[in-house]
Amino acid sequence: MKRRDFVKGIVLASGIVGITPFIPAGKFLVTTFSFKYVRQKIANVNDIPPNNRLLFTYPKTGDIEQDSDPFRKFLLIRLPNGEFKAYSAVCLHLWCIIDYKPDKVDIECPCHGSTYNAQTGVAFKGPASKQFNKTLPEVKLEIDDNGDIYANGVIGVIGYGREGA
Amino acid sequence: MDRGMYISSHLLILFGIIGTWLSLYSNISDSFKELAGVSILLIVLGLMTLPVALLKNGPPNLKQLSPTAGVLIIGVILIGLPIFTGPPRVVESGRIINITLISTEWAFNQTNPTIQVELGDRVRITLINNGTITHSIEVVGLGPPSPKINPGENITIEFVATKEGTFDYICPIPGHAEFGMHGKFIVTSRTK
Amino acid sequence: MGEKGHKNIGKLLADLYNWVIDRLRRTVLFGIRLVIPKKLLSIHGFLGMLTLVTFIILGVTGVLLAFYYKPSITQAYTSVKLINNEVEFGIIIRNIHYHAANAMLILAIYHLFYQLFSGKYKVRNEVIWITGIITGVLTFLEAYTGYDLILNERGVLAINIGASLTNSVPIIGRTLASILLGFGFSDIILHFYIFHILVIPLLMIIILTIHLPRNLIFDPPVVAVLGGAILIAAGLYPVPLGEGFNPNIPPGITVPEWYITGLYALLRTGIDKFVAGVLLPTLFIVYFLLIPFIDKNKSMSWHDRPLITGLGIAGLAQIALTTVWGFYINPNKVIGLAERLAIDPIQFYIILAIIIAASIIASYVYSIYIHPKISQNRTSNKTVKNFKFTISERAITALVIAAIAIQVILTIYSINSYANKLYNISMISMGASLTIFGFLIHLARIFSAQEGD
Ligand code: FES
Numbered sequence: 001m002k003r004r005d006f007v008k009g010i011v012l013a014s015g016i017v018g019i020t021p022f023i024p025a026g027k028f029l030v031t032t033f034s035f036k037y038v039r040q041k042i043a044n045v046n047d048i049p050p051n052n053r054l055l056f057t058y059p060k061t062g063d064i065e066q067d068s069d070p071f072r073k074f075l076l077i078r079l080p081n082g083e084f085k086a087y088s089a090v091c092l093h094l095w096c097i098i099d100y101k102p103d104k105v106d107i108e109c110p111c112h113g114s115t116y117n118a119q120t121g122v123a124f125k126g127p128a129s130k131q132f133n134k135t136l137p138e139v140k141l142e143i144d145d146n147g148d149i150y151a152n153g154v155i156g157v158i159g160y161g162r163e164g165a
Numbered sequence: 166m167d168r169g170m171y172i173s174s175h176l177l178i179l180f181g182i183i184g185t186w187l188s189l190y191s192n193i194s195d196s197f198k199e200l201a202g203v204s205i206l207l208i209v210l211g212l213m214t215l216p217v218a219l220l221k222n223g224p225p226n227l228k229q230l231s232p233t234a235g236v237l238i239i240g241v242i243l244i245g246l247p248i249f250t251g252p253p254r255v256v257e258s259g260r261i262i263n264i265t266l267i268s269t270e271w272a273f274n275q276t277n278p279t280i281q282v283e284l285g286d287r288v289r290i291t292l293i294n295n296g297t298i299t300h301s302i303e304v305v306g307l308g309p310p311s312p313k314i315n316p317g318e319n320i321t322i323e324f325v326a327t328k329e330g331t332f333d334y335i336c337p338i339p340g341h342a343e344f345g346m347h348g349k350f351i352v353t354s355r356t357k
Numbered sequence: 358m359g360e361k362g363h364k365n366i367g368k369l370l371a372d373l374y375n376w377v378i379d380r381l382r383r384t385v386l387f388g389i390r391l392v393i394p395k396k397l398l399s400i401h402g403f404l405g406m407l408t409l410v411t412f413i414i415l416g417v418t419g420v421l422l423a424f425y426y427k428p429s430i431t432q433a434y435t436s437v438k439l440i441n442n443e444v445e446f447g448i449i450i451r452n453i454h455y456h457a458a459n460a461m462l463i464l465a466i467y468h469l470f471y472q473l474f475s476g477k478y479k480v481r482n483e484v485i486w487i488t489g490i491i492t493g494v495l496t497f498l499e500a501y502t503g504y505d506l507i508l509n510e511r512g513v514l515a516i517n518i519g520a521s522l523t524n525s526v527p528i529i530g531r532t533l534a535s536i537l538l539g540f541g542f543s544d545i546i547l548h549f550y551i552f553h554i555l556v557i558p559l560l561m562i563i564i565l566t567i568h569l570p571r572n573l574i575f576d577p578p579v580v581a582v583l584g585g586a587i588l589i590a591a592g593l594y595p596v597p598l599g600e601g602f603n604p605n606i607p608p609g610i611t612v613p614e615w616y617i618t619g620l621y622a623l624l625r626t627g628i629d630k631f632v633a634g635v636l637l638p639t640l641f642i643v644y645f646l647l648i649p650f651i652d653k654n655k656s657m658s659w660h661d662r663p664l665i666t667g668l669g670i671a672g673l674a675q676i677a678l679t680t681v682w683g684f685y686i687n688p689n690k691v692i693g694l695a696e697r698l699a700i701d702p703i704q705f706y707i708i709l710a711i712i713i714a715a716s717i718i719a720s721y722v723y724s725i726y727i728h729p730k731i732s733q734n735r736t737s738n739k740t741v742k743n744f745k746f747t748i749s750e751r752a753i754t755a756l757v758i759a760a761i762a763i764q765v766i767l768t769i770y771s772i773n774s775y776a777n778k779l780y781n782i783s784m785i786s787m788g789a790s791l792t793i794f795g796f797l798i799h800l801a802r803i804f805s806a807q808e809g810d
Binding site for chain 3: 167169170173177180184187192193194195196197199200201202203205206207209210213214217218220221299303305313333335337339340342343347
């Protein structure tokens with residue numbers, strides 16, 4: 001091997017080694033918000049009677065601007081059988097805020113009438129039901145001995161965007 | 166005359182005229198009205214490049230001017246004439262019809278009654294929202310929709326029945342008519 | 358003394374000017390040669406320059422708007438409303454910004470197709486062509502991120518479409534979405550703001566340095582008239598504010614801006630979102646990128662390469678058709694929203710295919726059968742006369758005085774109608790006055806050319 005080539009090789013190797021630590025720094029741009037979905041108390045069992053609902057902000061920051069974000073709005077539902085469920089309050093279609101209807105035991109969107117099953121969070125009527133992705137993101141709930149309800153993470157993607165029409 | 170510019174300025178004007186006509190006068194679809202901004206810009210740009218195209222290498226002859234005249238005449242007919250003629254006038258009959266509709270989910274007055282009026286009648290519809298979500302009222306083809314009103318509020322719209330035929334009255338909020346908030350609105354010819 | 362003082366000052370200024378110019382000669386500025394034409398030219402020769410002018414107008418008005426705009430969920434819409442309704446001249450600046458954006462896109466498309474039909478991408482211009490296409494795509498993205506910033510119903514519709522398209526990209530979609538959109542509305546609006554005012558314009562400027570030719574034709578009359586056109590269009594159609602986005606109130610059905618409706622039409626055909634919304638548009642762009650390498654024909658004129666010409670016409674017709682079709686919503690308000698928005702895919706794609714086939718056939722027929730005949734006729738009775746405008750001095754004086762008088766009237770009218778809150782009329786008169794200014798510069802040019810003879 002010629003000396004010149006050797007030097008070139010060394011410079012190249014050194015350059016690669018020098019750049020390597022910067023590659024993971026690309027993560028700076030990728031915002032995975034798992035760290036934002038911290039465990040947070042949202043309500044107590046006694047706050048909400050059976051067959052009723054509560055709109056809550058999660059994760060709550062205390063900043064009005066951030067907390068007014070529709071993507072942070074969730075619906076805590078106490079089904080008639082006493083079971084608790086919490087879904088993202090953002091309709092899968094065009095991002096209106098959905099609401100629970102106690103008389104029909106389902107979740108309805110005021111905008112174009114998408115209707116979701118309150119047990120499973122799956123749309124069965126309206127534009128959202130015609131999409132590929134028709135399940136509302138769900139909040140993982142934990143209830144401790146005092147009856148305090150905690151939110152601890154979200155399953156699914158909020159604000160995925162509608163499909164087709 | 167400059168051939169390339171001649172072609173493109175005519176194309177610009179033609180696209181603009183079609184767009185403006187679609188947005189202002191066609192009844193094909195409401196949402197075409199959003200085309201207005203860009204169509205008007207196309208016409209203005211086309212009209213401003215036209216003199217350059219025509220005069221560049223000497224004045225055009227009659228044969229070359231005839232497409233220009235054609236395009237301009239199409240424009241005047243499609244866009245200019247409706248401005249002056251306007252919709253056909255209908256003499257008002259002098260009657261005022263008062264109608265009250267109560268909106269709930271998903272019907273007007275529970276049954277969506279058929280409404281019948283005569284040509285030229287002045288119609289006043291009062292909408293009372295007894296539902297749990299926002300509603301509104303529109304007689305499609307006879308007037309613009311009313312503003313959206315919240316539960317418990319009411320609103321009145323007023324228009325003259327200027328066209329004969331069968332129309333739909335609906336809640337124009339997307340999805341609501343689909344779920345049943347629509348009824349028939351019939352305009353018959355005048356009896357006397 | 359007075360006479361001498363004048364001379365000294367004049368000499369001083371001339372020296373200063375020469376000194377500055379001499380120093381500037383060493384900078385990159387003098388790499389570009391600005392050519393101001395001496396006579397009326399076809400605007401096809403400098404469409405790119407006109408696009409650049411609108412870009413500069415957009416930059417200036419954009420900076421002005423940025424003084425008042427606030428990229429936040431709660432204040433985005435209210436701050437635009439403030440600009441529109443309260444800030445002095447806010448409505449005019451906003452309308453110029455909106456219509457200049459439309460004009461920039463129109464001119465960019467015009468420029469693209471002119472260069473395509475006239476074969477300017479050959480003769481070592483491949484790099485200019487490719488950077489041009491990239492700048493065009495960036496212009497589109499710039500316009501898209503811009504009109505979402507108002508955060509009205511229309512903007513949110515577009516954000517929603519953009520989010521769903523980004524998410525639909527296989528494998529990297531989620532990562533891409535988190536980079537571009539972040540998390541939640543407050544991030545979306547902030548990211549779009551940064552893209553709109555910094556990232557994309559910066560990229561455009563960088564790429565423009567590889568796109569702009571060394572000789573730039575700058576024609577003051579046409580530029581003035583372009584400004585006038587933007588103002589007149591703004592006066593005829595002041596852009597509405599729309600309704601602010603409120604997730605608790607149902608939006609009326611809105612369609613996106615005209616440069617996205619083509620994409621919207623494709624999406625509404627109901628075929629796979631990734632294919633319709635990302636793959637097909639990308640193929641369209643890639644085709645344009647590849648044109649210089651597909652077209653090996655040496656000839657520049659469009660009738661010598663019927664295939665490329667036919668595809669070009671097809672592209673133009675497709676843009677027009679999908680754009681208009683995207684605006685179409687079934688007017689029958691009784692049926693469901695999904696059905697109203699649905700576009701029959703078979704009908705849609707068959708019509709697109711017919712357009713492509715028809716354009717190619719038409720262009721072959723023209724270039725093989727019709728064109729040779731026409732050009733024969735043309736050469737046989739070609740009477741090239743050396744045409745020159747000659748206007749008597751008196752007529753010119755009369756014209757100039759009349760034009761200036763009209764300008765003065767328009768200006769007074771414009772100021773007066775602004776004071777009376779008739780912004781439309783104010784903008785139209787401003788535009789008309791600017792157009793007359795352009796006409797006057799042109800007149801001056803003719804006059805000095807006659808003088809020179
Ligand atoms: S936004 Fe919920 S159905 Fe359209």
